Amino acid sequence: MSAATVYVPRDASALSIGAGEVATAIAKESSARGIELKLVRNGSRGAFWLEPLVEVVVQTQRIAYGPVTVADVPSLFAADFLNGGAHPLCLGPTDAIPWFATQQRLTFARVGIVDPASVADYVAHGGYQGLRRALSMAPEAIVQGVLDSGLRGRGGAAFPTGIKWKTVLEQKTQQKYITCNADEGDSGTFSDRMLMEGDPLCLVEGMTIAGLAVGATQGYIYLRAEYPHAYRALNTAIAAAYQARYLGSDVLGSGKRFDLEVRLGAGAYVCGEETSMLESLEGKRGEVRVRPPLPAIKGLFGQPTIVNNVMTFASVPIILHQGAEFYKNFGMGRSRGTLPLQLAGNIKRGGLVERAFGVSLRELLYDYGGGSATGRPIRAVQVGGPLGAYIPASQFDVLIDYEALTNIGALLGHGGIVVFDDTVDMARMARYAMEFCAVESCGKCTPCRIGSTRGVEVIDRIVGGVESERNLQLLESLCETMLQGSLCGLGGMTPFPVQSAIKYFREDFRARTPPLKQAG
Amino acid sequence: MPPNESDTVRRLVEDMKDRPGPLIEILHSVQAALGYVPPDAVPILAEALNLSRAEVHGVVTFYHFFRDTPPGRHTVSLCRAEACQSMGADELAEHAKGRLGVDFHETTKDGTFSLEPVFCLGNCACSPAAMIDGRLYGRLTPDRFDALITERQSKTSGPKQ
Ligand SMILES: Cc1cc2nc3c(=O)[nH]c(=O)nc-3n(C[C@H](O)[C@H](O)[C@H](O)COP(=O)(O)O)c2cc1C
Ligand code: SF4
Numbered sequence: 001m002s003a004a005t006v007y008v009p010r011d012a013s014a015l016s017i018g019a020g021e022v023a024t025a026i027a028k029e030s031s032a033r034g035i036e037l038k039l040v041r042n043g044s045r046g047a048f049w050l051e052p053l054v055e056v057v058v059q060t061q062r063i064a065y066g067p068v069t070v071a072d073v074p075s076l077f078a079a080d081f082l083n084g085g086a087h088p089l090c091l092g093p094t095d096a097i098p099w100f101a102t103q104q105r106l107t108f109a110r111v112g113i114v115d116p117a118s119v120a121d122y123v124a125h126g127g128y129q130g131l132r133r134a135l136s137m138a139p140e141a142i143v144q145g146v147l148d149s150g151l152r153g154r155g156g157a158a159f160p161t162g163i164k165w166k167t168v169l170e171q172k173t174q175q176k177y178i179t180c181n182a183d184e185g186d187s188g189t190f191s192d193r194m195l196m197e198g199d200p201l202c203l204v205e206g207m208t209i210a211g212l213a214v215g216a217t218q219g220y221i222y223l224r225a226e227y228p229h230a231y232r233a234l235n236t237a238i239a240a241a242y243q244a245r246y247l248g249s250d251v252l253g254s255g256k257r258f259d260l261e262v263r264l265g266a267g268a269y270v271c272g273e274e275t276s277m278l279e280s281l282e283g284k285r286g287e288v289r290v291r292p293p294l295p296a297i298k299g300l301f302g303q304p305t306i307v308n309n310v311m312t313f314a315s316v317p318i319i320l321h322q323g324a325e326f327y328k329n330f331g332m333g334r335s336r337g338t339l340p341l342q343l344a345g346n347i348k349r350g351g352l353v354e355r356a357f358g359v360s361l362r363e364l365l366y367d368y369g370g371g372s373a374t375g376r377p378i379r380a381v382q383v384g385g386p387l388g389a390y391i392p393a394s395q396f397d398v399l400i401d402y403e404a405l406t407n408i409g410a411l412l413g414h415g416g417i418v419v420f421d422d423t424v425d426m427a428r429m430a431r432y433a434m435e436f437c438a439v440e441s442c443g444k445c446t447p448c449r450i451g452s453t454r455g456v457e458v459i460d461r462i463v464g465g466v467e468s469e470r471n472l473q474l475l476e477s478l479c480e481t482m483l484q485g486s487l488c489g490l491g492g493m494t495p496f497p498v499q500s501a502i503k504y505f506r507e508d509f510r511a512r513t514p515p516l517k518q519a520g
Numbered sequence: 521m522p523p524n525e526s527d528t529v530r531r532l533v534e535d536m537k538d539r540p541g542p543l544i545e546i547l548h549s550v551q552a553a554l555g556y557v558p559p560d561a562v563p564i565l566a567e568a569l570n571l572s573r574a575e576v577h578g579v580v581t582f583y584h585f586f587r588d589t590p591p592g593r594h595t596v597s598l599c600r601a602e603a604c605q606s607m608g609a610d611e612l613a614e615h616a617k618g619r620l621g622v623d624f625h626e627t628t629k630d631g632t633f634s635l636e637p638v639f640c641l642g643n644c645a646c647s648p649a650a651m652i653d654g655r656l657y658g659r660l661t662p663d664r665f666d667a668l669i670t671e672r673q674s675k676t677s678g679p680k681q
């Protein structure tokens with residue numbers, strides 16, 4: 001009999017709750033028992049409530065066990081888990097677990113399935129089919145395919161990707177750049193991280209296709225410094241892709257060049273804003289640039305540049321492979337395709353859920369999420385990162401769709417959903433939003449730099465009982481000033497969480513003892 | 521800055537200065553090698569890269585990640601962002617400050633621990649989260665935090681992930 005194959009994730013979140021120790025224990029136990037096995041360190045399937053999730057291949061099926069602790073390992077061997085043996089932690093075939101079975105995984109099709117370091121495994125699971133198609137197409141046709149798919153940028157602004165690519169294609173310069181925004185600064189989001197750790201070649205392929213589409217030979221991935229695991233996974237994958245000639249001077253023997261390099265950020269939230277990111281890639285302070293010119297016309301080092309989010313690039317291979325029609329058939333309204341949503345914070349079954357646009361927030365929170373982790377009622381959720389509005393329970397029927405969320409004064413952003421139970425103090429969350437803006441402001445606009453600091457003080461006065469009503473009015477007009485007078489979304493959108501907190505949770509904005517303290 | 525440190529800085533600049541937009545890359549290598557970016561490194565970098573000292577200083581201070589003082593033997597970064605707050609990050613932060621006897625951005629007197637705030641570690645489905653010397657932890661409780669600290673007090677370095 002050939003050696004059994006066991007999967008134990010190397011995803012950073014899975015490691016954070018013991019997957020590394022479990023992998024070591026399995027290796028030890030097997031050698032102690034004289035059993036040969038092949039241990040694959042995959043990405044996470046995204047069900048963090050089941051991590052560390054161990055899978056074994058039985059015939060052609062993967063059988064899941066989880067959540068596994070080091071202490072469970074001897075009993076798993078005793079139960080013959082390598083052959084799918086019965087055990088209290090056995091969850092049956094992974095794909096049949098309802099939490100996975102009802103998802104629509106296009107972008108995340110391979111995450112948690114493949115060995116992220118292996119080009120061969122990537123190709124065996126449909127990888128590089130999109131690139132092969134692209135190599136047989138004219139650049140205009142590739143761009144048209146992306147345009148026809150209806151794909152909109154997944155980094156937050158939801159701008160049509162095909163239009164951006166078309167602009168870059170039309171520029172007649174020698175040097176153009178493909179840059180990937182992997183800054184993933186929004187709290188409550190981790191889809192970029194999971195993909196970069198679990199299926200990095202998908203991002204590499206998407207960026208390579210972008211290079212072919214617009215005639216760029218150099219790509220940069222701007223990765224936040226808080227992601228050391230993704231840094232290693234990307235560099236390993238890029239080296240493997242060079243080795244197999246999917247990157248370099250002669251991509252798949254086509255005579256076309258594409259080089260790719262990872263650059264690290266340095267802990268500045270504003271560097272996720274695309275022009276700030278370009279400044280940072282040039283080695284400068286991450287100050288936001290005034291537009292025009294657009295990065296598509298004058299971007300990195302003054303050259304035409306595509307800036308797209310990780311999820312945007314990672315959606316491109318399947319669009320090229322399966323066709324624009326296929327992708328477009330998922331979704332609703334002007335939101336086409338699927339979105340990897342991230343259930344975070346105070347949620348019982350947190351993790352990554354990829355569904356076509358049109359799923360309701362309620363279904364995500366309760367059917368997938370199982371309600372709050374604490375078992376208390378969910379009082380508020382923040383969708384779309386630190387600049388996203390707080391949504392009250394009365395609006396949980398909203399559908400995941402860019403326009404539907406805009407219509408209720410919220411935003412979808414990068415698809416992070418942070419859950420709070422009824423113990424949350426919304427004045428404190430509003431204060432935090434202002435404090436975060438003050439810490440992270442690039443300093444260019446006064447309303448952002450000064451307004452946010454004032455905002456913190458005003459909220460302190462409200463809850464400190466100093467002319468609460470008058471200061472509440474002051475807070476609202478401060479929000480207006482920031483909305484109107486900020487160059488970028490940091491100052492311009494920080495009012496969203498604050499205003500929504502006041503609008504839906506006004507009862508929290510009152511004098512109390514003791515007054516609020518700084519969070520840290 | 522001791523002479524061996526300035527030699528390191530000079531060597532790193534020399535190796536990397538011809539790359540496109542190299543300053544942040546160089547700062548990362550300096551900090552990786554020395555644990556911090558010594559203020560005395562600024563004029564060396566400025567001269568080698570043909571920038572003003574003010575420009576280099578401006579970049580170093582813009583980014584939260586770069587520090588101008590040596591860190592403790594272990595750097596503990598606690599996530600302060602929303603998802604972690606929803607699971608008790610504020611209480612954990614208070615506990616951590618008490619346990620270590622320092623505030624954020626400070627290092628313990630014996631030089632063992634530096635405590636830093638961080639805004640999201642991408643571990644928001646396993647909140648509250650922290651990173652210690654590049655190793656990620658999730659679902660932290662005060663007890664678990666204490667255990668991680670004690671582990672590192674008895675050894676010089678933590679386990680590899
Ligand atoms: C303050 C701020 C932070 C941002 N952070 C990110 C980020 O971390 N990742 C990202 O992809 N986009 C971020 N964006 C959006 C980018 O500016 C830009 O719209 C995006 O990278 C374009 O790629 P896409 O079209 O594929 O979404 C941010 C915007 C603002 C205003
Ligand atoms: S809004 Fe704030 S972060 Fe954005 S450009 Fe202005 S000062 Fe900089």
Ligand code: FES
Pocket residue numbers: 187188189599600601602603604605639640641642643644647648649
């Ligand atoms: S909010 Fe703490 S890890 Fe993301």
